[in-house]
Amino acid sequence: xxxxxxxxxxxxxxxxxxxxxxxxxxxxxxxxxxxxxxxxxxxxxxxxxxxxxxxxxxxxxxxxxxxxxxxxxxxxxxxxxxxxxxxxxxxxxxxxxxxxxxxxxxxxxxxxxxxxxxxxxxxxxxxxxxxxxxxxxxxxxxxxxxxxxxxxxxxxxxxxxxxxxxxxxxxxxxxxxxxxxxxxxxxxxxxxxxxxxxxxxxxxxxxxxxxxxxxxxxxxxxxxxxxxxxxxxxxxxxxxxxxxxxxxxxxxxxxxxxxxxxxxxxxxxxxxxxxxxxxxxxxxxxxxxxxxxxxxxxxxxxxxxxxxxxxxxxxxxxxxxxxxxxxxxxxxxxxxxxxxxxxxxxxxxxxxxxxxxxxxxxxxxxxxxxxxxxxxxxxxxxxxxxxxxxxxxxxxxxxxxxxxxxxxxxxxxxxxxxxxxxxxxxxxxxxxxxxxxxxxxxxxxxxxxxxxxxxxxxxxxxxxxxxxxxxxxxxxxxxxxxxxxxxxxxxxxxxxxxxxxxxxxxxxxxxxxxxxxxxxxxxxxxxxxxxxxxxxxxxxxxxxxxxxxxxxxxxxxxxxxxxxxxxxxxxxxxxxxxxxxxxxxxxxxxxxxxxxxxxxxxxxxxxxxxxxxxxxxxxxxxxxxxxxxxxxxxxxxxxxxxxxxxxxxxxxxxxxxxxxxxxxxxxxxxxxxxxxxxxxxxxxxxxxxxxxxxxxxxxxxxxxxxxxxxxxxxxxxxxxxxxxxxxxxxxxxxxxxxxxxxxxxxxxxxx
Numbered sequence: 001x002x003x004x005x006x007x008x009x010x011x012x013x014x015x016x017x018x019x020x021x022x023x024x025x026x027x028x029x030x031x032x033x034x035x036x037x038x039x040x041x042x043x044x045x046x047x048x049x050x051x052x053x054x055x056x057x058x059x060x061x062x063x064x065x066x067x068x069x070x071x072x073x074x075x076x077x078x079x080x081x082x083x084x085x086x087x088x089x090x091x092x093x094x095x096x097x098x099x100x101x102x103x104x105x106x107x108x109x110x111x112x113x114x115x116x117x118x119x120x121x122x123x124x125x126x127x128x129x130x131x132x133x134x135x136x137x138x139x140x141x142x143x144x145x146x147x148x149x150x151x152x153x154x155x156x157x158x159x160x161x162x163x164x165x166x167x168x169x170x171x172x173x174x175x176x177x178x179x180x181x182x183x184x185x186x187x188x189x190x191x192x193x194x195x196x197x198x199x200x201x202x203x204x205x206x207x208x209x210x211x212x213x214x215x216x217x218x219x220x221x222x223x224x225x226x227x228x229x230x231x232x233x234x235x236x237x238x239x240x241x242x243x244x245x246x247x248x249x250x251x252x253x254x255x256x257x258x259x260x261x262x263x264x265x266x267x268x269x270x271x272x273x274x275x276x277x278x279x280x281x282x283x284x285x286x287x288x289x290x291x292x293x294x295x296x297x298x299x300x301x302x303x304x305x306x307x308x309x310x311x312x313x314x315x316x317x318x319x320x321x322x323x324x325x326x327x328x329x330x331x332x333x334x335x336x337x338x339x340x341x342x343x344x345x346x347x348x349x350x351x352x353x354x355x356x357x358x359x360x361x362x363x364x365x366x367x368x369x370x371x372x373x374x375x376x377x378x379x380x381x382x383x384x385x386x387x388x389x390x391x392x393x394x395x396x397x398x399x400x401x402x403x404x405x406x407x408x409x410x411x412x413x414x415x416x417x418x419x420x421x422x423x424x425x426x427x428x429x430x431x432x433x434x435x436x437x438x439x440x441x442x443x444x445x446x447x448x449x450x451x452x453x454x455x456x457x458x459x460x461x462x463x464x465x466x467x468x469x470x471x472x473x474x475x476x477x478x479x480x481x482x483x484x485x486x487x488x489x490x491x492x493x494x495x496x497x498x499x500x501x502x503x504x505x506x507x508x509x510x511x512x513x514x515x516x517x518x519x520x521x522x523x524x525x526x527x528x529x530x531x532x533x534x535x536x537x538x539x540x541x542x543x544x545x546x547x548x549x550x551x552x553x554x555x556x557x558x559x560x561x562x563x564x565x566x567x568x569x570x571x572x573x574x575x576x577x578x579x580x581x582x583x584x585x586x587x588x589x590x591x592x593x594x595x596x597x598x599x600x601x602x603x604x605x606x607x608x609x610x611x612x613x614x615x616x617x618x619x620x621x622x623x624x625x626x627x628x629x630x631x632x633x634x635x636x637x638x639x640x641x642x643x644x645x646x647x648x649x650x651x652x653x654x655x656x657x658x659x660x661x662x663x664x665x666x667x668x669x670x671x672x673x674x675x676x677x678x679x680x681x682x683x684x685x686x687x688x689x690x691x692x693x694x695x696x697x698x699x700x701x702x703x704x705x706x707x708x709x710x711x712x713x714x715x716x717x718x719x720x721x722x723x724x725x726x727x728x729x730x731x732x733x734x735x736x737x738x739x740x741x742x743x744x745x746x747x748x749x750x751x
Contacts, residue, residue: 014138014216016265020232024224025268031129033273034066034117036282041113043106047072047289055288065120065347066276068283069290074116074346080338081112103614112339114304114324119343125271127347130187131162134218137267140165140183168214176258179212185220189271190318190687191231192221199242203259207249211257220269226683239264273313306410308376310418310608312387312596312703318687319699322363323392326406333362333402363688366697367397368405369571372578373413375681375700377509378589380596387596389509390582391684391700406699409575415609416450416576420583421600422609428580430454431654432462432624446617448606450576454655455620457496457573461519461560462624464569465492468559475555482551485544489537492552495520496564496573496655500663501581504670510585511670511677515578519561521553577657584660596705 041047047068053076056069060077063070075081085108093101127149140146146165163183171178182202186192194217206213217239222228243261250258285291304324307314314320327333374393379386392410397403420428427442432455445451470476483490502514537545564570590598670677676692683689684700691698 014218014263014265014267016137016218016267018263018265020223020236020266021268022223023268025220025222025270027220027267027269028272029129029133029269030274031121031125031271032066032276033121034276035121035273036275036277037066037068037071037117038110038113040068040283041072043102043109047292048075048109052289060346063287064277064281066282067287069287071113071116074343075112078339078342078346080335080342081116084335084338085109099614107612111336115336115339116343118304118324119340119349120347121273123344123347123349124276126162126185126187129271130220130269131185133269134185134220134267135163135183138183138216138218138265144168146181146183173214173260174258176256176260177212178214178260180206180209181214182216184215184217186217187269187271188221190222190225191228191235192219194219194235194238196238196242199238199262200245202262203242203246203249206259207253211253211259214260214263216263216265218265218267220267222270222686223268226687226689236264305407306392306414307701307703308388308390308414308417309701309703310597310600312705315685315702315704317685317701319684320701322688323406323410323699326363326368326404326410328405328408330402330404333404362402363406363697363699364401364403365397366394366400366403366406368394368403368409369568370395371406371409371413372512372515372575373417373582374512374578375510375684375698376582376586378586378595379508379702380594380705381508387703387705389681389685389700389702391681391698394697394699396695396697410699411612412449412453412572413575413579415448415612416453416579417583418597418600418609419445419448419450419606420580421587421597422603422606424602424604425584425658428454428657429654430458432458432621433654434625434628437618437621440617440621444604444606447610449609449611449613450579451617452611452613452615452620453572453576454657455617457564457570458654459620459624459627460569461494461496461564463627464560464563465494465556466627468556475559479551479555482555484547485537485540487537487540488548489540489545490548490552491537491545492549492556493521494557494560498577498580498657498660500661502663502665503581503585504665504667505585506667508589510582511665511674511681512578512581513665513670513674515574515581517561517564517574517577519557519564521549521557580657581660581662596703 046052053072056073056076057063058073058077060070060073063073085105088108089101089105093104096104131148135141135146135148140163142148144165145167146163148163149160150164151160152164161182162185165181168178168181184198186194199215202213202215206215219235221232223232239262246259246261253259280291283290283292304314304320306323307320325336327336371392371394373390375389375391377389379389392413394406423442423444427445430441430445430451431439433439440446441451441455445454468475469479471480480488497518497520499516499518501512501516504511504513537548564573586595586597587601589595590601665673674691674694676694680689680691680696680698681700684698685702688697688699690696
C-alpha cells in the first residue's frame, strides 16, 4: 500500500501591493476607543476615596478594559499616578491654599485619565484593530492554525508575533518548504515604522530552527502624508538590508534549510475609533460603586486638548496628538512618560514593537506661548458635510530642543472659541474700577478662562502704566516734569479694544493674518462706543487736563499698546482674541446657514468650558484696589520747596470686545504675502508643518458629526416617499377647501 502524496499548495499571497503607492488610503478599519471615560469620574467623586478604592478587587483583570472600575483600579495600583500626586501634595504644592491644591489635583487626575485611556486606545489600534483587519485581508484564519498574539517559548525574536502559523499546510517557495509562517502588522497614520532588531531576531530564530520560516509584513500607512516618500524609503531600506543579510547567510546553508526573504505588502488604511463599551457595560451596576459614573446628557467637551469638537467626533492625527501631548514643563513631560509607560504595560503592549501607532515626538523649535487659532473652515454644509477644520499658528523659537506649553495654550484657545460663541457679544467687556465692585464682569463670562484672561490683562495694563511712568526712570522723569497743573493730575482712563483684524474670507474658510489690539484713551473710546463718563481730575483746569492727557497719549500710550501686542505677559490675551475673531466669523456665518455648532450660539451655556485655573473676579478687583492704595498708581514726589505733594494718577478703563472690525484681503494679496499658507493649513490637519517662506508652524485638526470614516446614509429621493405626497397635497387641499367656503359665503350673501 503506497502512502498518499503530500498536498502542496501555492504560497499565500496577501492582497496588498509589493510596492508603495501615492494615493491617500480608501480602506478603513475600526479600533476600540476609550475616550468616553474622560470626564466620567470627577476628582471630587466618592469613587476616588480610599475606602471606595479599597473595596475594588485587587485583580485588575476582574474588570474588563474600558470599564470605570478598571480605570479606578489602574489608578489605585499605579505608581505613576497616585504616588506622583502624593509627592506633589507633599512637596511642590505644599504652600498652595487648599482650593489651589484641589484645583491642581483635579488637573493632574484629568491629565492622568487622558493619557491612560489614550494609550489603551493607541495600543488597540494595532492589537484589536489593524492586526485583526490585516489578518482578514491576508486570510490568516484560526481554523487554518493561525494564532494571534501568543508568546513563543525560547524565541529570540519578537516574543509575541502578531500572527503565527506553526504548522502551515505544506507549501514551497523557491524550492524551500515553508515550516513556519509569521504575519507582522505595522500601522501608522503617517509612515509605519519597521523594527530592525525584530527583523534580525526573526532571521536568527528561523536559521536556528533549520530554515523554512516565512515572515510577511503588512504595512498600512498614509502615502498622502507629508514627507512620506522620504521617510518611507528609510523604512523600506531596513527590510532591504535584512534581505541582503539573508542572501549572504544562504550562501553557506545547505539545500532544504534556506532562509526565505522577508515579504512586505503595502495596504494603505485609516483607523476609525469606535467605543469599546457602551451602556451599562461601561459601569455595570453590579460592580462595587457601579452604575453612577455617567450622566444621561453630558455636556460637550473639547477633548483632546485644543480640539474644536464640542459634541462632534475628532479625527485623530499626529498634529492633534502633538498638541495633546505637549507638557507644560520638563518635569511634567517626565510624569507623562511614566504614566504612558505604565498604561502600556497594563494592556500588555510590547515596547519593542515599533510598528504600531507611535506617540509623536515632542515638538521643538517653536514658541507655544504664541499659539493662536488662525484658520477655521466650515465643512458642515448644512448638515450633509462634516463639521469644522481648524489650524493653530505658532512662531518659531530656534534652538529650543523641546517646546513646552502647547497643550495648555491650545486648550485656552479652544475653550475661548466656544465661550465667545455661547455668550452674547454685549457681555464681552470687563471693567476694573475701584469705585465699581459690582460692574467687574458678566456673571457667566466670570466663570470662564476667557473672562479671567481679560480681567487679568486689564490689571496687568494698569501695572504696565505704573512701570512706564515711574519717576525713577528716564521716561518717567520726562513725563512728570512735563505735566501741568498744581496737582499735576492726569486721568488715564483707557480701554483695550480691537483694531481691524486682517483676514481673508475664502468661501467657507477664514484665514486670520493679523489680529492686533489697540489701547484707546477714554475720550476716544467714548466717541466711538458712546458709553462711559469723563473727568477724573476735579478742580483742575480743562486746559491742563487736556495737555496732560495729550502728553500721556503721545509718550506713554504707544508703549502700553506695544506691550499688549508683543509682550509675553499679554500672550493669553492675544490668544483669546484670535479665537474671538474666529468665533465672530463663525457666528455671522450661522445667521444664513446651518452650522455644526449653531445650537451653541447665544445659548448662554458655558458649563462645558469652565475655568481650568481657579479664579474669582472679586479677588482680581481686590488686587487692583490694593495696588491702587499701596502706591503703584499713587506717586509721591519731592518739590523744589522741600516739601511733598501727592500727584494723583487715575488708571481706570477695561477691555471691550463687543465688536470685531475686519479688514478683508483679496486672494491675490494673501498669495503675495503668504504664498505657503494655504498648503500649510491643509497639511496641518495631519502633521505639524512649517509654512514655506515664513518659519511659522501650523498644527490643526478636523471634526465630523460622525466618526471620520463612517459613511453617511444616502438621502432617499423625496418623490419616492408616500409622506412627501401627503404633505405636499395638504396645502393644496386646504386652499381648495378655503376657496369653496368663500364661494359658498358669497353666494349665500347674494340671496
